[in-house]
Amino acid sequence: MTTPVEHPKKQAKRLRADLATAGFDIPHSLALELIAHQSGAKDWNTLAAATNRRIGPGVPVLRVMSVDVALPFYVGYLGFRLDWAHRFEPGSPRYAQVSRSGATLHLSEHHGDGSPNGVVWFPVADVGGLQRELHARPDPPMRPGVDTDAPGGPTLEVIDPYGNVLRFAQTPPG
Incomplete structure (x- = not known):
């Protein structure tokens, strides 16, 4: 089962790959921080904590x-x-x-x-x-x-x- 924080991590990995294709190599930690900022979070740790607190839809x-x-x-x-x-x-x-x-x-x-x-x-x-x-x-x-x-x-x-x-x-x- 996919944990909630995996989606932003996949976005960061994709961002690094896309930037590398364009000739820009950035560390994974910077990609995580950029994804966090794009999501409106202060930093990666804040985004990861908030993502893990989300509650999915209930099932009757x-x-x-x-x-x-x-x-x-x-x-x-x-x-x-x-x-x-x-x-x-x-x-x-x-x-x-x-x-x-x-x-x-x-x-x-x-x-x-x-x-x-x-x-x-x-x-x-x-x-x-x-x-x-x-x-x-x-x-x-x-x-x-x-x-x-x-x-x-x-x-x-x-x-x-x-x-x-x-x-x-x-x-x-x-």
């Missing part, structure tokens, strides 16, 4: 009683893909990850993970396009409408087989 964990029952809804109907599924041993609860267009969800059969009837809100660029896509599925489990007066923008809401609510909202530009 939705409680499902059976991953096998949930997957046709998430993969077949909503168009997510199954990234992976895990169980510690035969007969133990399964845990799976599904994703679509940068959105990631975890589906868990584990008793302590989440509770049924959770809600996840997704920003989308074209809620009408998503609605048309879902309606075009063969034998769709539901034909959701779009609430044009929803507080987060026009919103399409679907409910999975275990009562978890997924809200897809088209946020206003800007």
